[in-house]
Amino acid sequence: MRTASNYAGEHGRIRCPCKNCNNVYVRQLSEVKKHLFLHGVLEDYSPWIHHGEPSQSLDQNEGDESCEEDGRDDQDENPYNDVAEMLDDLHRGTFANASLGEGASSNPPTVPEGEVAKFDRLLRDAKSELYPGCENYSKLSFLMKLLHLKTTYNCSNKYFNEQLKLFKDALPRGETLPKSYYEAKKLMRDLGLGYISIHACPNNCVLFWKEDKDLQQCPNPDCQASRWKHVPGKSKKVPQKVLRYLPIKPRLQRLFMSKKTAQDMRWHKEKLFQEENKIRHPADAKAWQHFDKEHEWFTRDPCNVRTWASKRRI
Template identity: 35%
Template sequence: MSSSNYHRSWIDRPHLDPNTRLLTEEYQRGITEFMGLVRQLPEAETGMLRCPCSNCKNRKIIKEWDVWTHLLLSGFTRSYKIWYHHGETEYEHCSTSEPQPAVRLEEPIRTDVDYGVGTEQMVNDHFRREDLPNAEARRFYDMLDAGKQPLYEGCRDGHSALSSATRLMGIKTDYNLAEDCVDAIADFVKGILPEDNVAPGSYYEVQKLVAGVGLSYQVIDVCSDNCMIYWRADDQRVTCKFCGKPRYKDTGGRVPVPYKRMWYLPLTERLQRLYLSERTAQRMRWHAEHSTDGEIRHPSDAKAWKHFQSKYPDFAYERRNVYLGLCTDGFSPYGKSGRQYSLWPVIVTPYNLPPNL
């Protein structure tokens, strides 16, 4: 299915002429092109289409005539330049009226609005048809679409409830703020915004929004001497099976308090996330599909990688299998304040991806 210029710059401009308050000619051509494209879809025979206006944002399926009305009155969703909800799955450059950027695998340059959390990129990354691989994937993308709802009517593009929550969570981590402090900041910000705003008003609401992304974690009790973790078959044990030391402190309270805990970020759902879109799934095959000139620019160019593949040919045959690199080291984040805590992060890197990712 053909499409026009990837930029589709008419989407970024006001759909009404500021002098006449009528639709601009550029916008009329743009929505005419869009409606011509969607009429080729099988769904068009039903007369019901997904509406990409700035209010519906592809979340509603309505009659074709109502789609026209919405686009004329409300304008087009500004971030929706690849019409993946309406049949487009890849960039197709059919116009030369504007310079075309090369399709690259690098991450986009972050703007001030992005705050380094990549919310916009996560949403725009799902170039796919409506037939998502499973219900879990559909829930995830629906959540991200909902997360793009602007904080209030007329706010700058890129500011949503989800981006605000991730920004607040980042500030809390960077400055080691107490939860009460985040509550006060969130309540203050929500209070000075227009009344129809959807900004999180408390740390609890921030946690709920961020947790919706689906990257959960588990807290696991650990032996005070690091002999073992109380997990799976050992989940109900109250003493260490190696040194015999108790699992819980003698506090006398109803809720047992363990001597030590660790935070575990499950790998499976994070790896599955990399295969939820066509683009990231393609990048996960990069290690097997890229060409090399003999220089080592990636672990897959080295002899050790090729030796591993020769030793495990069944694993190497399926290029979608994940090659993981693991590293760990300990440090004390509270050394200056004299606290006796240490942190041992375990970092796992998927080597399937190109070096720039």
Template identity: 30%
Template sequence: MDKSWIFKDRDTLDYEIGVEEFLIFAEENASDPKRILCPCKRCANFKKFAVKIIRGHLYENGFSLGYLDWIWHTQGSASRSSVNRNVPTPASMPAPAPTSARAPIPSPGLASETVNVCDAAYNSSEYNNESYQFRRFVADAEQPLYEGSECTKLKSILKLHNWKARFRLRDSAFNDLLSTVGSLLPKDNVMPPNAYEAKKTLSDLGLEYIKYHSCPNNCILYRGVNVDASECPKCRLSRWKLGKDGKIRINVPAKVMWYFPIIPRFKRMFKSPSTSELMTWHSKQRIEDGKMRHPADSPS
């Protein structure tokens, strides 16, 4: 089905015909034709309405430019039914905001690798903060860096952040790098303009962390009974950093440990039926016939 009408003016005949074709397609494939997810720019497949209301929204707000593969309006497709046939139909992830008049069109090589995870993770009736952030992450994960690019926005940000961490680059220098790289890319690129925007994208991954002050000799963490201590009770080293002038800089920790909680990561893994099946393989699907088939078969 030709979807080029999505990018045309809303007062053209092509757009009108395209809207009617979409509504027929959505109504034929909907489990409940009276309540269909609205793909307009404002609703972004988060809300359900009758066909008449959706038609009005599409003319008033326009069609979501990033929603080219109508996965949330197709029942029983191969990609969705292969994950879990009993999973309820989810709301769609919001379309990424375009940086120009026309958003980048995903190339055929950028097949949806995270749709199944999103499909299995969220119910259309649950619109909490966590699900919204995760769907935004999915949108960024699948959005091309620019039209025709084989690299996604998320993949580009992760590579640059890895490079920043390896060479201990300051945020000010990272800002200049992002600005320079963005200026060398086509005008429709979605490269974040600064480090702050790049971190916001990565925060949707759910990779939250906790910072703990640590003893320079790794004796203790300043938490629990030692949360207010100013020196290590074992080696007696100061908790605070020593300045170049030899004076102790109060409230500036000498060493910091970054702790990544495991529970949010388990939640992410178990949101997908396919991933959770792999996580529970050792206890549910492993063959137990007294033979050594896997390291998990050993008592040690």
């Protein structure tokens, strides 16, 4: 444990290499020792790339030559690194309060069962092979890249479904891909990147939301358009227009979960270099500086978000 303890973070925690945690959960050293004793270490975990060892056992004389030949860094050697780091951020952000209360004697913070189930599904997909023997992708990492390509190139849902059918037919037996885009979208919801669908009047009069959520037609006397499309042969009602609302709170939480993006969110407070008569960032502008003077309590926190402040009408 000497190498692993030297590699521990500022809070004395490391990734747990036991068979249950699979280098995804981050725990205290004492807890890691307990897990290794109870569950045993991952049999295929060699070398210990998450605990200070290089991804390959290289002699000093061969190290530089091998790096030049491969042209790849340690992160490329393990294609699951980015997924493991993402789940680590998600775990820390979701269960941080509960982790702080683990040693408390009374009323430790609890995590909703739904959040635990979400994380368990993500962890299971992150450890699930895309197909038996696949070394380049897990089910989760492949789906994330596939959904990223769909968004980047603006592919239709129908095209995505046909693409999934093609992959499922081409991959070896035992592949773990979902059957449709609908199933793949559930993954995004578990990652905290989903949206809320709100039906709308086809003429943009109102949203069928809150006190109007049960209305079947527009309440505007000059409109009174039906909420639903008329689709012959379909028993399920189809709304005429749908607003997809992206909640700001979980997205801000997600930005602060990752140590990389969290640094960018605090840049205006910690790294901004101001030069007279030049505006390189909104924080250089008079409006931002006026806000700082009016609301000093809010400005003192480097994690403040100005759009949130304006919506709260501080």
